[in-house]
Amino acid sequence: MSKQRKRKPAKTWERIDGRKHDELRPIHIESGVLPNADGSAYIEMGRNKIIAGVYGPREMHPKRLSKPNMGVLRCRYHMAPFSVDPRRSPAPSRRDTEISMVMRDCLEPALFLERYPRSVIDVFVEIIQADGGTRCASINAAAVALADAGIPMKDLVSACAAGKYEGRLILDLGDYEDKKGESDMPVAYMPKFEQVTLLQMEGIMTREETEECVRLAVDGCKKIYEIQKEALKKKYAAVREEAGQVAAEAEFEPEPEPEPEEAEEPTTEDEPTEDEEQ
Amino acid sequence: MSNGIVSRLKRKKIEEVVKTGKRMDGRDLLQYRDLQIKTRFLEKPEGSAEVKLGKSHVVVGVKSGIGTPFEDSPDEGVMMVNAEYTPIAHPTWEPGPPPDEAVELARVVDRGLRAAKVLSMEDLGLVSGEKVQMVYVDLYIINFDGNLIDACSAGALAALNTAELPEFKVTKGAVSSTDKTKKLKLRAHPIAVTLVKIGSEFIVDATADEEEVMDGRITITLDENNNVNAIQKSGPVGFTVDEIKKCINIASEKAVEIRAKVMASV
Amino acid sequence: MSAKLEERSIVVPGDLIYEGRIRTGDNTYRDRENVYATKVGLVNYSKDRVSVIALEGGYAPLVGDLVIGTVTDLELGQWLVDIDGPTDAVLTVSEATDKPFRTSLDMTQILDVGDLVVAKIFDLDRNRTPLLSILGRELGRVNEGFVIRITPSKIPRLIGKKGSMINMILKETRCNVTIGQNGRILINGRSRGDEELVERVIRMVEDEAHTSGLTNRIQEYLKSIKEEKK
Numbered sequence: 191m192s193k194q195r196k197r198k199p200a201k202t203w204e205r206i207d208g209r210k211h212d213e214l215r216p217i218h219i220e221s222g223v224l225p226n227a228d229g230s231a232y233i234e235m236g237r238n239k240i241i242a243g244v245y246g247p248r249e250m251h252p253k254r255l256s257k258p259n260m261g262v263l264r265c266r267y268h269m270a271p272f273s274v275d276p277r278r279s280p281a282p283s284r285r286d287t288e289i290s291m292v293m294r295d296c297l298e299p300a301l302f303l304e305r306y307p308r309s310v311i312d313v314f315v316e317i318i319q320a321d322g323g324t325r326c327a328s329i330n331a332a333a334v335a336l337a338d339a340g341i342p343m344k345d346l347v348s349a350c351a352a353g354k355y356e357g358r359l360i361l362d363l364g365d366y367e368d369k370k371g372e373s374d375m376p377v378a379y380m381p382k383f384e385q386v387t388l389l390q391m392e393g394i395m396t397r398e399e400t401e402e403c404v405r406l407a408v409d410g411c412k413k414i415y416e417i418q419k420e421a422l423k424k425k426y427a428a429v430r431e432e433a434g435q436v437a438a439e440a441e442f443e444p445e446p447e448p449e450p451e452e453a454e455e456p457t458t459e460d461e462p463t464e465d466e467e468q
Numbered sequence: 469m470s471n472g473i474v475s476r477l478k479r480k481k482i483e484e485v486v487k488t489g490k491r492m493d494g495r496d497l498l499q500y501r502d503l504q505i506k507t508r509f510l511e512k513p514e515g516s517a518e519v520k521l522g523k524s525h526v527v528v529g530v531k532s533g534i535g536t537p538f539e540d541s542p543d544e545g546v547m548m549v550n551a552e553y554t555p556i557a558h559p560t561w562e563p564g565p566p567p568d569e570a571v572e573l574a575r576v577v578d579r580g581l582r583a584a585k586v587l588s589m590e591d592l593g594l595v596s597g598e599k600v601q602m603v604y605v606d607l608y609i610i611n612f613d614g615n616l617i618d619a620c621s622a623g624a625l626a627a628l629n630t631a632e633l634p635e636f637k638v639t640k641g642a643v644s645s646t647d648k649t650k651k652l653k654l655r656a657h658p659i660a661v662t663l664v665k666i667g668s669e670f671i672v673d674a675t676a677d678e679e680e681v682m683d684g685r686i687t688i689t690l691d692e693n694n695n696v697n698a699i700q701k702s703g704p705v706g707f708t709v710d711e712i713k714k715c716i717n718i719a720s721e722k723a724v725e726i727r728a729k730v731m732a733s734v
Numbered sequence: 735m736s737a738k739l740e741e742r743s744i745v746v747p748g749d750l751i752y753e754g755r756i757r758t759g760d761n762t763y764r765d766r767e768n769v770y771a772t773k774v775g776l777v778n779y780s781k782d783r784v785s786v787i788a789l790e791g792g793y794a795p796l797v798g799d800l801v802i803g804t805v806t807d808l809e810l811g812q813w814l815v816d817i818d819g820p821t822d823a824v825l826t827v828s829e830a831t832d833k834p835f836r837t838s839l840d841m842t843q844i845l846d847v848g849d850l851v852v853a854k855i856f857d858l859d860r861n862r863t864p865l866l867s868i869l870g871r872e873l874g875r876v877n878e879g880f881v882i883r884i885t886p887s888k889i890p891r892l893i894g895k896k897g898s899m900i901n902m903i904l905k906e907t908r909c910n911v912t913i914g915q916n917g918r919i920l921i922n923g924r925s926r927g928d929e930e931l932v933e934r935v936i937r938m939v940e941d942e943a944h945t946s947g948l949t950n951r952i953q954e955y956l957k958s959i960k961e962e963k964k
Contacts, residue, residue: 224525224556224557224611225523225611226523226557226558226559226611226612226613227556227559228792230556237511239510241556241610242556243556243557245555245559246792246820247820248559248820248821249816249820249821258861261820266555268554268563270529270552270606271529271531271550271552271604272510272512272513272516272529272531272604272606272608273512273529274512275531277531277533277604280550280552280606282563300747302772306820307861307862308820308821308863309820309821312555314554314555314556314563316608316610318510318527318608319510319511319512320512337746337747337774338774338790339790340773340774340788340790340791340792340885340887341773341791341792342747342772342773343747343772343773344765344770344772345747345748345770346746346747346748380748381748382748382765382770418746419746419749422746422774423744423746423774426744426774426789426944427744473804473805473806473816473847473848474848475848475849475850476846476848476850477850477876477877477878477879477880477881478850478881481880485926488926490926492880494930
């Protein structure tokens with residue numbers, strides 16, 4: 191790893207894009223962007239532009255890959271040929287395969303896969319533009335897409351990298367910081383359970399720095415968690431406001447509305463119980 | 469629907485409705501869905517366009533690079549068109565090598581651009597027989613609801629129109645990069661129009677459902693002088709000469725509409 | 735022991751909705767002494783139970799459900815039917831015809847691959863595979879109409895309390911509508927205009943399922959369309 195440190199006096203140290211050491215890049219998340227998918231999300235994190243689509247739970251093809259006692263989560267991380275410079279081949283690389291795997295491992299703890307024997311849940315992520323930290327941005331989009339698909343989840347999963355650049359610990363590395371920095375540590379986190387579900391690191395850091403770096407990344411994840419939640423709620427808030435105004439104009443009492451759950455067939459006891467006594 | 473099994477009922481209903489001169493979504497037979505084109509929305513590629521045609525959604529990226537020329541054209545650059553059927557786009561699309569349809573899509577779009585001589589390939593040569601500029605046009609399908617050829621052809625033209633290629637300096641056979649870029653010059657503006665035959669009727673801009681039940685399909689690519697650049701007929705039924713004539717007429721009208729939208733977006 | 739949110743708040747997976755002991759209803763789970771949401775939806779506190787009315791969700795087959803599916807394969811003595819569920823459903827010959835099964839039976843006469851079928855789930859097997867039956871009134875192969883899909887979790891809203899929503903729509907539009915619990919809806923009207931109107935209204939219900947006063951708004955809308963026609 192090349193260390194081209196630009197020697198600068200400490201006081202005027204600032205990041206290449208002017209951010210503070212613990213500041214995230216601008217994040218924008220939108221849910222439900224793909225008409226065909228069961229769930230989907232689009233994320234812009236810095237200049238990353240990524241779309242995640244979820245299909246399932248659905249019948250697994252080929253059948254031999256399915257499990258008789260639980261569902262299977264399949265993840266696929268894939269980069270558009272024009273997402274990076276220079277253009278890359280559309281065929282999946284070894285890096286893509288590894289990222290697909292760690293993504294699956296970090297999302298799986300949030301799901302109730304035991305409810306879907308013999309089925310598969312597919313999470314497909316397409317990188318339209320890459321700008322450093324694509325795996326974390328992909329996980330953030332994938333978690334929102336899973337929730338948008340209505341797949342039961344214990345919690346959302348939020349991801350963010352931290353690392354070391356010019357001797358300092360920084361949050362959410364951009365492309366340049368990622369390539370020129372001393373180390374990079376992508377982290378995914380389930381805030382409700384205080385569990386780190388993805389942790390990778392490469393570079394050189396002291397043990398103290400490593401510990402501090404995890405803490406910094408987890409703090410970043412917590413901020414992203416709130417943005418993910420907002421994105422999921424936003425879709426409904428807009429329609430609700432519109433509809434609410436119509437209702438007010440017509441001076442409707444909030445009438446005893448037909449309740450969805452009451453209209454259901456009286457067979458709820460057959461439903462998998464959502465109780466988790468732990 | 470899944471596994472490529474066509475619902476018999478769907479076929480029957482679509483045929484019935486088309487026979488009355490209307491479509492399932494209320495359109496007339498020769499009416500396109502809403503076409504939205506956004507250009508320059510990506511920073512990494514040299515040119516880019518996002519096309520939404522109804523619920524069909526494609527992203528086109530144009531990238532350049534340096535490669536070796538073909539032996540029979542040592543001084544000409546190389547253009548390559550590639551289509552990617554991403555698995556996010558449709559429940560039946562799987563990850564893996566491109567299906568036949570993706571290869572056909574890329575080739576039909578490629579043929580239209582190439583035949584119309586859109587790029588001045590000789591301007592892209594660097595070192596004769598050794599190094600030329602490559603232009604990659606990647607068609608990336610984000611959501612599939614039919615008529616990808618027209619959406620991608622419009623998107624490719626828009627993306628090429630906005631592309632700025634890096635300039636190179638050649639000194640004694642050595643290629644070095646400069647900081648400068650140069651706008652890619654286009655010599656023609658071909659547009660593909662695809663007609664689909666259902667029963668005895670022809671429609672434009674078919675949805676995925678309509679393509680599922682179609683009998684045949686014909687794509688006609690025309691340039692701004694109304695010359696035909698490329699044709700692709702596919703599907704299991706034949707067309708009469710009169711039908712082909714009719715299709716060319718319709719396509720030449722529709723191409724003008726679409727070209728105007730493409731040019732307005734760049 | 736307390737509710738953490740206002741009734742009908744929009745929640746997302748992981749949101750804390752109740753502190754303390756209470757029965758956990760649909761789309762919730764308990765972790766230690768707290769209850770959390772598992773889906774995007776509206777929180778619903780009733781006397782002894784807290785639940786989330788899902789706004790998003792695929793189809794989870796239940797016994798008794800009426801479903802609309804497509805026949806995808808024909809095996810010895812049974813058909814496989816795609817009902818947009820986690821797995822394909824199975825329809826055996828014994829649940830499709832009163833006649834006893836013989837290998838000489840031409841099963842395609844009853845149902846062929848590509849046929850659309852309205853069926854009832856009469857059981858789930860050990861692997862939760864839905865077992866279908868088409869013995870009964872208004873079940874079996876569909877020969878007329880077309881199918882649209884909506885998010886399955888919004889089907890109860892489309893039906894409404896004791897069928898209030900759908901009955902109102904049927905009355906105002908004069909179309910035949912069969913609602914599959916799996917999110918597929920079969921529409922068959924006397925004119926294309928009627929059919930298009932029903933489709934539009936169903937899409938409205940889907941988009942605004944989480945709002946209140948919806949039945950009245952849809953009724954007003956349908957009335958205004960009628961007025962226009964006059």
